[in-house]
Amino acid sequence: MSPSRSNDIHQSHDRSQAGLKPDRLAPGSLYIVTQPLINGRFHWSLLSVDLSGSITQYQWHEYHGGRTAEKYSAQHIERTSSIYNGINVLAYFKIGGYRHIDQDHFDECCREVFKWSYGTVQENQANDITPKTWLLRVLDRFVTGGAIVRFDTVQDLEYAVATLSRYKERQFLEAFLKQRPYIAPVMEL
Incomplete structure (x- = not known):
């Protein structure tokens, strides 16, 4: 499920938040971004910041306009925000190592993970073709290729991101109920 199918509480409750920026993202770094979906799940995507500070978002997401339900895409992001596509960002998780x-190499690694998609999101989910699975497989490729060097595993990163995202979602919901802005933090992993 893409962020566009999230329930209303996860939609931005204050459009003025769109201009709020989390801490500056470091050049030459990689981030996992999570956004809340329904039923305690999250949309997972990657942000790559090149050496000049240019930001590109990479994701497997729902696609309307073709025979497949989802697809891979990469898009340049002008600046970070606490909201993308009308859905709040819970956090930016900087991947150490x-x-x-x-x-071009980054894009090639991302593009090759899923070669095709089923006709519906539900069929994709039943066959483990999801944004989170896509992202974890990209990270596995980066570890295998030496682009990520860490002592822990990709599964350890998955656990940390999921756990911290649940915590940040509670903070987001509290801010929503109190009608306060929520600014997505940058967290190092």
């Missing part, structure tokens, strides 16, 4: 690789 990342060694910057050129955008």
